[in-house]
Amino acid sequence: MTAQIDNRLSDAPMMPLNCRRCSAQVLVRKGSWNQTSVQWTAGALAACLQRRDPDNSVAYSGQGVFLGCSALTDSIVGAVGDGDLPVVDEIRSTTT
Amino acid sequence: MTLQSNTDEIREIEAAAAPTRFARGWHCLGLTQAFGDGKPHAVNAFGQKLVIFQSDDGTINALDGHCRHMGGDLTQGEVKGNEIACPFHDWRWGGDGRCKRVPYAKRVPRLARTAKWITSEQDGMLFVWNDPEGNPPPPEVMIPRIEGVTSDEWTDWHWYTTIVNTNCREIVDNVVDMAHFFYIHGSLPTHFKNIFEGHVATQYMTSAGRPDLGDTEGARMLRTTSVASYYGPSFMIDDLTYHYEDADHKTVLINCHYPIDANSFALQYGIIVKKSEALPSELAIQTAIALGDFVKMGFEQDVAIWKNKARIDNPLLCEEDGPVYQLRRWYEQFYVNVVDVTPDMVDRFEHELDTTSPREEWMKVVEANLAGRSVAEAI
Numbered sequence: 301m302t303a304q305i306d307n308r309l310s311d312a313p314m315m316p317l318n319c320r321r322c323s324a325q326v327l328v329r330k331g332s333w334n335q336t337s338v339q340w341t342a343g344a345l346a347a348c349l350q351r352r353d354p355d356n357s358v359a360y361s362g363q364g365v366f367l368g369c370s371a372l373t374d375s376i377v378g379a380v381g382d383g384d385l386p387v388v389d390e391i392r393s394t395t396t
Numbered sequence: 397m398t399l400q401s402n403t404d405e406i407r408e409i410e411a412a413a414a415p416t417r418f419a420r421g422w423h424c425l426g427l428t429q430a431f432g433d434g435k436p437h438a439v440n441a442f443g444q445k446l447v448i449f450q451s452d453d454g455t456i457n458a459l460d461g462h463c464r465h466m467g468g469d470l471t472q473g474e475v476k477g478n479e480i481a482c483p484f485h486d487w488r489w490g491g492d493g494r495c496k497r498v499p500y501a502k503r504v505p506r507l508a509r510t511a512k513w514i515t516s517e518q519d520g521m522l523f524v525w526n527d528p529e530g531n532p533p534p535p536e537v538m539i540p541r542i543e544g545v546t547s548d549e550w551t552d553w554h555w556y557t558t559i560v561n562t563n564c565r566e567i568v569d570n571v572v573d574m575a576h577f578f579y580i581h582g583s584l585p586t587h588f589k590n591i592f593e594g595h596v597a598t599q600y601m602t603s604a605g606r607p608d609l610g611d612t613e614g615a616r617m618l619r620t621t622s623v624a625s626y627y628g629p630s631f632m633i634d635d636l637t638y639h640y641e642d643a644d645h646k647t648v649l650i651n652c653h654y655p656i657d658a659n660s661f662a663l664q665y666g667i668i669v670k671k672s673e674a675l676p677s678e679l680a681i682q683t684a685i686a687l688g689d690f691v692k693m694g695f696e697q698d699v700a701i702w703k704n705k706a707r708i709d710n711p712l713l714c715e716e717d718g719p720v721y722q723l724r725r726w727y728e729q730f731y732v733n734v735v736d737v738t739p740d741m742v743d744r745f746e747h748e749l750d751t752t753s754p755r756e757e758w759m760k761v762v763e764a765n766l767a768g769r770s771v772a773e774a775i
Contacts (some may be wrong), residue, residue: 304410304709304710304721304724305710305721306713306719306720306721306722307712307713308713308714308715309721331715332715332716334749334750334751335715335716335747335748335749336746336747336748336750337719337745337746337747337748338744338745338746338747338748339743339744339745340593340743340744340745340746341739341743342739342743345593345743345744361598361600361623361625361635362543362623362635363540363623363625363633363635364540365591365596365598365600365623365625366591366593367589367591367598367600367623368589368591368746368748381761381765382765383765383766388715389715
């Protein structure tokens with residue numbers, strides 16, 4: 301299959317962000333105020349403290365799926381609040 | 397942005413032919429009780445006809461359906477001891493794929509081996525391991541156990557099977573399709589998250605009840621929580637809980653398929669419901685049936701779309717759509733050799749839509765911070 305490109309990412313790519321707790325670097329994109337995408341690497345996942353704690357019942361589902369890291373979520377909210385991470389929809393609504 | 401402003405340019409649909417290779421992974425063929433009667437069963441899967449039979453030792457075996465001698469159809473043969481006997485010349489094939497005996501010959505010829513699939517019986521279901529490279533299944537990709545199936549506190553499986561005439565990528569795409577839950581399943585997602593990591597693709601969803609549906613189940617229900625994961629290319633376990641004012645109703649919904657060929661698949665789904673004080677045995681069974689009918693209705697509407705839609709490799713997406721490209725990147729890992737699996741197919745990816753955080757308050761904070769920063773920068 302030829303590589304296909306998500307048109308949304310060509311318009312506004314994902315951006316690097318460091319977790320304020322464990323410093324793991326991930327790629328983040330906020331499509332809108334309530335939409336967030338995160339691309340992890342194996343290294344970032346290994347560094348995540350919440351990921352390494354399987355007894356953390358808040359972060360894991362009943363079937364053992366790691367649902368997400370709250371420290372990273374806080375870091376993303378913080379980065380948006382500080383103006384370091386743009387919200388794609390907000391840029392569009394102000395520029396168009 | 398240039399594409400949006402150039403109104404003369406037409407977006408073309410691109411689509412390569414559906415792959416003729418079949419996914420590496422565990423595939424559920426159905427409930428074991430359907431195969432455990434000592435007779436051979438024909439299953440069309442992975443572009444072939446398989447023979448499934450339970451041998452005298454109790455094991456359920458899966459072999460290619462055609463005898464390597466003269467091509468007889470083993471699915472019309474007979475189980476003799478631990479072997480399947482060909483109806484043509486009575487050649488006997490064991491579950492390990494080897495010819496054990498040719499009753500009229502002194503010796504079995506060399507290379508008397510046929511294709512076999514490793515089988516596994518778990519929680520009332522029969523699984524086969526498909527791998528075009530012929531490697532055994534790594535233990536970490538085994539389907540997880542389903543708590544409840546073997547317990548008296550839960551109902552038995554309520555199981556459906558149907559054939560769908562399209563490539564199975566269409567049903568896998570559903571994992572990221574949030575919008576169809578509102579239109580098809582009558583639910584109102586408030587929090588929706590996709591997580592792809594390793595061989596597991598998850599859809600986490602909380603939904604509010606639907607007050608607009610009047611005096612129905614949907615209106616009385618406060619919310620639902622659903623954690624649904626594909627473990628490999630074809631087997632999804634959905635832990636689905638209905639929250640009512642007085643009690644939680646716990647259910648497990650299986651959504652699985654196996655490819656028949658490049659352009660059709662067998663879709664199967666099964667439901668178990670936990671019994672409780674609020675949901676005694678008979679009512680739990682009724683709930684399972686009602687939920688099954690509801691899911692059936694949803695799939696039938698999907699099927700109506702799939703029948704007529706075009707296969708599309710380059711979907712044009714808006715910000716509100718799910719991560720279709722990332723899901724397909726994850727799915728690709730099952731169609732390449734193990735050595736060709738790249739980190740971007742298995743690295744963790746999250747895509748989240750959370751409608752519960754108050755935007756207005758939040759944007760006020762952002763604006764205040766930005767204003768503060770520009771003042772600081774100006775100084």
